[in-house]
Amino acid sequence: MEPLVxxxxxxxKNSGLFEQVVSHAVDDVQIIxxxxxxxxxxxxxxxxxxxxxxxxxxxxxAPDLFPRFLQRVQTDIPQLIVAIVHNPDQLHAAxxxxxxxxxxxxxxxTTYHTIRSILAWLQKHIQLxxxxxxxxxxxxxxxxxxxxxxxxxxxxxxxxxxxxxxVAHFARDAARWILDRMxxxxxxxxxxxxxxxxxxxxxxxxxxxxxxxxxxAPIHRDGVPTSAVAxxxxxxxxxxxxxxxxxxxxxxxxxxxxxxFDGTGFPTRSQGWHIPLGARVLRVVVxxxxxxxxxxxxxLDALSxxxxxxxxxxxxxxxxxxxxxxAQRQHEEQDSQLLALRVESLSPGLxxxxxxxxxSGHKLASRGTELxxxxxxxxxxxxxxxxxxxxxxxxxD
Numbered sequence: 121m122e123p124l125v126x127x128x129x130x131x132x133k134n135s136g137l138f139e140q141v142v143s144h145a146v147d148d149v150q151i152i153x154x155x156x157x158x159x160x161x162x163x164x165x166x167x168x169x170x171x172x173x174x175x176x177x178x179x180x181x182a183p184d185l186f187p188r189f190l191q192r193v194q195t196d197i198p199q200l201i202v203a204i205v206h207n208p209d210q211l212h213a214a215x216x217x218x219x220x221x222x223x224x225x226x227x228x229x230t231t232y233h234t235i236r237s238i239l240a241w242l243q244k245h246i247q248l249x250x251x252x253x254x255x256x257x258x259x260x261x262x263x264x265x266x267x268x269x270x271x272x273x274x275x276x277x278x279x280x281x282x283x284x285x286x287v288a289h290f291a292r293d294a295a296r297w298i299l300d301r302m303x304x305x306x307x308x309x310x311x312x313x314x315x316x317x318x319x320x321x322x323x324x325x326x327x328x329x330x331x332x333x334x335x336x337a338p339i340h341r342d343g344v345p346t347s348a349v350a351x352x353x354x355x356x357x358x359x360x361x362x363x364x365x366x367x368x369x370x371x372x373x374x375x376x377x378x379x380x381f382d383g384t385g386f387p388t389r390s391q392g393w394h395i396p397l398g399a400r401v402l403r404v405v406v407x408x409x410x411x412x413x414x415x416x417x418x419x420l421d422a423l424s425x426x427x428x429x430x431x432x433x434x435x436x437x438x439x440x441x442x443x444x445x446x447a448q449r450q451h452e453e454q455d456s457q458l459l460a461l462r463v464e465s466l467s468p469g470l471x472x473x474x475x476x477x478x479x480s481g482h483k484l485a486s487r488g489t490e491l492x493x494x495x496x497x498x499x500x501x502x503x504x505x506x507x508x509x510x511x512x513x514x515x516x517d
Contacts, residue, residue, distance in 0.1 A: 123242050124150045126169040128160055128186075129204075130178050141235055149239065156180050164190065171200040171242055174219075176210045187218035199245050200238065259366070266364050270321060277324045280335060284324055286413040287406060291320040294405040295398075298441045301510060302397065311398040315369035319398060322374060323406050326357030338410070343380045343433040351386050354378050373398040377406070380433045400435040404442055407434075419446050436481050437509050443474065444510040460511040463503050466496045473513040478506040 125142060139151050152167065154160045157180045163169070172190065176183045187201055203214035203222045214222040221238060223231060277284045295316050303310060327335055334349045345351035358375040361367065376390060376399040383391030404426060411422035423446050430439040447458060458473040468491055476485040476499060484499050485491070491514075499508070 122148045122150050123170045123239065123246060124152065124167060125171045125173060125239075126163055126167070127151065127153045127173045127175075128178060128181065129153065129155065129175045130180075141232060142239065170246060171202060171239075173202045173204060175204045176214060177206060184213055184217045200242055202238070262366050266366050269364065270318065273325055273328070274321055276328050277322075280328055281324050283410065283414040287409040288321055288323060290409040290413070291323060291402065291405045292317055294409075294442065294445055295320050295401050297445055298401050298405070298438055299398075301441055302401070302437060311373075311396065311401075312369050315367060316373065316398040316401065318367055318370040319373040319377070319402055320405075322357070322361065322370065323377075323402065325360055326353035326355070326374065329356060329360075340378060343384060343429065345378075345386055354387050369396075369398065372396055373402055375399075377403045379403075381435050382432045385433075395435075401438050404434050404438045408442060419450065431481065436477070437479060440477055440509045444513075447474075447513065457516055458513045459516050460513055463499060463508050463512055466491060466499065466512060466514075468493050468496065470514040471517075473515050476512055477509055478502055479509055480506050482506060484508075 127139065139153075142149060142151060152163055152169075154163050160181060164172075174181075174183050174186055181189065183203065190201065200220045201218070203210070203217075203219040204225055205211045205214055205222050206225050211222045211224070221234075223234060274284075274288070277288075296313060299311060299313060299316060327339075330349060330353075334347060337346050337350070339350045339353055340346060354375050354377065358371050361371045361374065364370070373396055375387070376395050379385035379388065379390040379395045379399065381392060381395070381400070383389050408422050408426050411417040411425055412419060415422075417425065423443055426434060426439055426442065430436040444460070448460070461470075470491045472485055472487050472489045472491065475483055475487050477483050482502070484502055485495055489495065499512075502508075
């Protein structure tokens, strides 16, 4: 694409010398001259100017206000705004007003090479911008292709695994809900929500190649693979998703989702924080959903089973947040005996309906404790440095 340079000058004569210099400085450049306010508006609205050159002494616009005027008139702001100045005061005023460069009207060898360097930079910028747009379009095409593939795999999972649709739906909602509450408390730890959502949609992809005798059996019992075939599921998932180059984090989540928190899982026996956060979250919500939608457990019974594996199989923080989510959903379905409060809202006399546990796993108070001023002060002090996971649940009575 050729650079388009717009000159805003009082007369065409004033721009003649500049146009000659620009034409000689670089090849393939378009030049448009605007001689009044109507010309300026028309050119800036109808074209995409890469560089606008303003003579500081034009009287039909206010040069010092032109950069702000340009923001209102043209959506795509030019890469460069250059002022032609006639004295040192105008030079200072132009740079203060937001111009990228200011060039003196009288020409010298230095001025010529300055213009040449500016336009060469502009040409390179235009080329890089075009390459970036082409790359973004290619990535968009890849994502669209990947989405079609994922939708196909979703249908295969639903066809082979009866509970897939219900489990995936719950896992997507619950994983995002838990992640939104965990990441702020973890500081630098980050999981891409889109990658986790994709992993929830593909949680069973490693199973679709299994035979019927293994397909409907649990992948693990108490953190141990139910068979040698089940132990290969995470690796199969990662291999099947290798062509989806746009989602490397999704592959890693599915590869590590059956690692146990204490380091006894599979396939690599990763432990604790070495297991990606997305995998720790997905493991809990999928195991819980399968207990409910495959095995027919109630939500409370399924939660009890998951809680038994806290610290050993599961990240205790994820389990605690799952408990909060289950309590919230139970409350939506029926009147609950528990009330969720922010730590700052606690007051003496309230009785805890759930344990109060910090991010690091430290239990500050047990279920059934009647809060005193001392309890509350201790909770607030710890919360400042080691935040409480989720909200604090107290009995309504």
